[in-house]
Amino acid sequence: MSEPRARSLAGAPWVRTRLRTAPTAALLTAALVFVTAFLAAALPRALDRGADQALRELVRRHGPLAGSVSVTVGRFAPAAGSEAASGDPAADLDRKAGAIAGDVPAPLRLAAGGPVYGSAGRFPRELPDGGLPRPGGLPPKLGLVYLNAAAGHARLVAGRWPTGAAPRGHVEVALSEATAATLGVRAGSTLNAGAPGAETGAGVSAEVVGLYRPDQVDSAFWAGTPCLAAACLSTVRIGFEAVPFWSATGLVGRDGLPGLGAWSAGSTDFYQLPFDLAALHADRLPAARSAVASLIAGPANTRLVADLGQPGSQVTSTLPQLFDEAAHRQTAVAPLTEVGPAGAAAVAVAVLCLAAALAAERRAGELRLLRARGASRAGVLGRLLGETAVTVLPAGLAGTLLALVVLPTGRWVASVLAALAVTLVAALGLPLRALALSAAPRPGGGRRRLVAELAVAAATAGALAAVRRRGVASGGDGVDLLLVGAPLLLALTGALVLARLHPVLIGWAARRAGRRPGLVGFLGLARAARGDGRHQRPSVLPLLALLLAVTTAGFGATVLDSVAAARERAALTAVGAGARVAAVSAAALPEGFATAAARLPGAGAATAAWTFDAAPVGTPGGALISDVTVIVIDPVVYAALARDLGQGVFDPALLADDGRAGSPVPALASPDVAERLGGAPRAARLRSGELQVRVAGVVDGTPAVNGAGGSKTMVLPAGPVARRFPGIGRPNLWLATGRLAADPLRELLQRLSPADAAATGPARASAAASASGAGSASGAASRQQGRDSYSVRTKAETAEELAADPLQHTAARLFWTSVAAAGGFALLAVLLTLVRAAPERAALLARLRTMGLRPRQGLALILAEALPQPLVAALAGGLVALSAAPLLGPAVDLAALVGAPVPAGLRTAWLPVLLQVLALVAVATATVAAEVAVSGRRQITTELRAGDVR
Template sequence: MRGSAMRLARAQWAPLVALAVLSLLSALLAVAVPSRTAAGYDRAAAAAIGPAADLRVDGKASGSRAWAALPSDAALATNTVTWQQLLPRSLAEVAGDPEPSVTTERLPVPGRFSAPRLLYLGWDPGSWSRVRVVAGGPAVNPPAETRDDIRVMVSAKFAGQLGYKVGDRMDLGGLAVRISGLYEPLNAADPFWTPRPGQLHAVKVDLGGDAGQADAGTALMDAGGYTRVARESDTQFTFSWRFPIRGGDVDAGDAGAMAGDLGAFRSAVQGRAGFVPCVVVTALDDRLTEFAGRLHTARSVLGLAFGGLAAVAAGVLLLAAGLLGERLRPVLGTMRARGASLRQLAAPACGLTALAVLPSALLGYLAGRLLDAGPPQPVSLYAIAALAVAALLVPAAMVWRERGGGLGPVADRRDDLVAGRPSTRRLVLDVLLVALALIGVVLLRERGASAGTDPLVAAVPVLLGAALGVIVLRAYPYLLRAAVPALRRRSGAVGFLGLARAARQNLVGALPLVVLLLAATVAGFTATVDTALRDGQVRASWSEIGGDARIEAGPLDDAALARIRSLPGVTGALPARVITYVSTSSDPAPMTVVGVDLDAYRELAPAVPGIPSHSGVYLSPLAARTMGTGAVTLNRPGMSPIDVKPAGQIEHLPGQEPGTAFVVVPYKLIAGEKGFASQVFVTGHPDVKDLRAAAPGRDVLLRQDALRAMTDVPMVIVVHETFRDGALIGGAFGLLAVLLVLVVGARARAGTVAHLRALGLSRRQSRGLALVEIAPVLLCAVGAGWVLGLLLPEITGPVVDLRPYTDGFAVTAHVPGWPALLGLVGALLLAAAVAVAVDRLFDARPGTVLRTGE
């Protein structure tokens, strides 16, 4: 028995090797692809958190109330421990050591200066340990001292910028402070200083409204200085405990947990009694919310691609196992006719398949882990197990087919696609599959984006592909039958013979059609969504900037505009006048008036979406709710009143924040207004330095920078790379399916071709015959699958929502670009080349195949 099994294995070495190689590749990819994607999610989470993220607990109190709440170093340390203990586990694992500090409100510095000056007084124990005194002495305030000036230290750079020196005295509204020393940081690059720039140098602070900016800085004092300020004045203090977040330690799972725990921590902080009311201040909420939206979209969209890839891999394995079963079918039939039981048939059939699949799957799993593409994913084990079970079920089905004893009409019946008669059971299964696919689409669209990573999302493309494959298999014989009569009337025999051989393929031989269809569906879907994402980001960059560049200028004269237009590379420049704090006589709510020539703007930058097709007065949605639809007068101090009548609404205008109140009017209505800000929309590719030089002191925003900010996001990179890899892997599996069928059936085909060669078929006609045999499967499968892939974004609807990657800009489905179409044509040509190469490799002379008398 053992010897017969070995002989059987040697006789079937080709399909066994093919099955083993495909099992290894499938297991390897089942490990590497999800792990690599998960690693990309983790990198995206770390980037979303950022290197300078923090979490602060802030409380405010004034004067004696502040001192009563926090009277000493011990009280500061006690509260530090309290807040640290309240941190939920997900936050505590990524939070650094707490950094407590106490800072006064901003205090005006009296005197005549080029710009107003403000000073903050800070008690920051962490700063004291990170500086060295370079002039004077440390700011030490003995507890018993109550009459002398409060001693403070400032940085040497701050003193040099604003002209201070050791011994200078400042009267801060009843608080007399004296600079006792100057310091320098031990390490200016220490991340500790990132949220404390005022302790190292002077910073600019907005005073609000039209008051301009002030020079501000922070002076360090000790605990004694804090005590004196609290007890001798009503100055307001901000108590702050900063927890730096180590963004590099955050993965995608941590980010999800942190989002939920932030709310719990905020409630715990606000509910704490016995201290001044405190709140949690952090940018993590917005960052985690944005990351969660991007992660949800990525998992939803990539889940569709992964589901298709898994189906393609399963199809190729089933194909290999089916071809092995077909090769074993005569042997099993003979054994069954000689009295072997089904269990005895299962030993060689299932045993050979298991020998090829199980060790290879294990090696593939180990190789995937050795690649260390990312953290291991449980789904990898489930996928490998499912693929192995599917492959082992094929020989079991082959054994079950021999339950009739290998005799009777079942053994003699033709089961090729053209002559075969589908059973009632198969018809019911086909109808059930189509109905299940339709139900899945309806449920998916009803659930919309909330479907998320539900298995239904990943199953819908597979169900649609399988249903379409069933339909194509039903139509395939009729297409062949319709083509044969036309070819029969032609003088050449290659076309007729090729289609006749294609029609004689049985269901296992036609399985490549379904595999290729699924592979083409994955490639079409990924190419379509990838193109849609790229195009959507480009449109979003135009919508944000309004041109290739936008200059945010102050009052702009004609000479400056002429300089901009004369720059090399500038193809157009259009000014817009921006007047803020405008209101109507009936409603004092402020809004912004933007004067721009819309006709000229559409001609200058036609790629900017949402610009009205006619000139006139247009209101943002918020301004429309304020002004209504009737004629109104717009005015403000320093501006001549203008009467306008709205012609419609405009959702967005470059340079204006979404959701704000603004009015777009023809430029000529406010062209004469002087002293107001301007914008210049520029098209072309000018040198950035020249553009900044032509508009000195003005902010220049580039569309390429806005586009780069969207495309260089780690999550977007993960999506693009996964789409690219998915298309390549799907195409590679499709070509493997073609190669497998050609190689496994090459020897039998060589015998048939040898007979035809004896009848006069030339070598060149033999190559043409190989192409004609494979052409129907390739064209039907790839064509149907590609069309389904193009339609999938529309079919799945709200699941493929790419707005988190385009700054909220809506993305519509697009036709794939030229690279994808060229790749499709290249794959078809490569498949044809493989068919010709296999025909040449297994070419047999008639004298070596035919026997005497044939």
């Protein structure tokens, strides 16, 4: 017998034959597995990338020094002539900085520039030169600092860098261009520091040998030394008044380092260790926290102190607090970042199982024939495994590799495991379902199903009880998977109940339709109620996929809607009104500001007010309440503000004045103040004079003080107070309802207050204008100071600031991506069900058309048969999502997503859930209509072939 003949008798290869028989089904299965494996592998990596970005942004938002560790070592003022004998201080700093850099433990990694180090004078010296600006009548102060490699981070714009080669009593310094413009000096100027200090024998002057411009003013290199990149307007309290003066810092060279302590009565060596934020990963947060703790007080700190060789070193950092905040925020947003992906994963598994079940059902006759001809169950199972492995494994591997390449992160185990789980479900679904179909039916299947459904219901009840008792986020480092899966368990229970009720509901609708004229509706609903008489199509899986998708989307939309409402509420509480403008360093608001601001777009009810801090108020016992904040405001507008805020609501008639000159002014007081004052008139001392007030009502807060009210406040009507004190002056506070933008208010302040800004520092402006090339810089500084004289806050801007957190954006973006994926898989479940029933439905339509059924009636028949399932599932999913708010809402903490402390709980959001339901219904209807349009083009003769069983 020849070899080809023997091969033909041995039989054709099973896998190759099956793939050639149904290539389209194999390609579609591979595409489904590829997309699902890619999403499964991409999900953990997207979570890691979002958490890493949020962690780094959290550190960046706290300033350029937040991601670093500071080491300082103090030195006393050296004795005369001792610097020369001490060697090279700059070389000593270089050696110690290199040793400290080697003490940084993993996983921390220094930034590319390495440590920033140098030595700063302990105390600045006054510059009594009369030509220098004196904003409050005080002379400016100059401190000195040596900063290693400063020339590499700045550009010299005039003169040269200091060398230190100067006679005794004289110091060479370099100033920043902005500092020189503020002080009104240039390269070559000499700054007189007064007579020599008897205790130090220090020099008395500093020569400005050069001017420089920093490359990046906001970098960690320049931010570590105050008043170095630009002069600072500092204040000193003299009596009850804060008097401003200018503080500046000058750079000395390496050769001038020995004289630094003499100028400043001692110096402090500092070493700034900025860490590379790209090396910070949220999954390694505990290790990074331990490393920082070791540097502050641990083994790394011991090595660091030994390298310094100096006692009294201090190691400080804000990273431990930031790491704790980051860990808390990650745990708080985990429900949203987990619920959406978990819902998408559950829908994807349901679709994979549905595809496997439909494929096994389609080949049920073939498998029974193989078993009847003697094939063993193990043999059939092995052949099916080989068939699915050839299709599924390459697709799963390709999807996993694509996710690993597209979304690079440090971790890959979770992604690979998730993709592997998806691949195994896809590979084992068809063989296991086929094995179940080929097995002989066992009695008691209905009881086992009932027991399983009751177990799911019990697990759901336990999860809901645990959520309400402990909260969604657990107290540990991670998230309780049972609690996070509570919405999914709720949806699963709803799907099981709906699977039980679906035939009953559709059967009732079919009976109602049967009483009406026409058979199309009755026939379609009857077929939807009882399914195909020859094939038992899976019914729970499509319902589960649809209901999971709607529940997940609805629950997440409820969370996001609650977050948006809570954020608006938090912004209103923080501002106290739609807009708030207060005079900070200026005495009052500009003339005409209140009238002009009330005409801005978006302004509602607006009023100007006067606030008096620490106003003494007399008590019945003769004592004084010295720290009462008095607000003089229009009562009608104030009542509207209080209603918007929901705090301190009152009737404006309480502040109505009787008009008599000697009568006390009615007042609203906080509870503690009202209790101590009683109902009799009392004396309140304002800056304009003494005023008799009478408590007419009690309020629990005022929007005029820090948005939510102070502990001791008193509100007076503006009209009666102005009549008693005609010289009360311009108001220092402006409040308005509505939704105003902050920029027009700031522009209006800048336009109306040029005199106020210039009046705060006339000497500075004149001195700066006299310097060559410094006029424009001085004008800019004056305008900036004018803007800083007023505080402008709006509800809209505050809400935007709260919403600018990258952690919130990441959570919301990931959730909506998961919702889109879940919706796509749910529609795929609908499409799979339609495609599986399409041949039999097409044959039915062809037979009915021979009996006179019109095409439009055929479309109505298919819609009546196919749409009840997605419609009922969408409505049930919406109801489950709405029920999740009262069931799970009280335990959900929204503070991390809002960005401010807010009460826990979700509010029922009907509109977002309704939109999700309508979207799914619309897309499902379009899918059914498209399938009907395609199937309707088939010829009747093609569908009515003799002997065709569909």
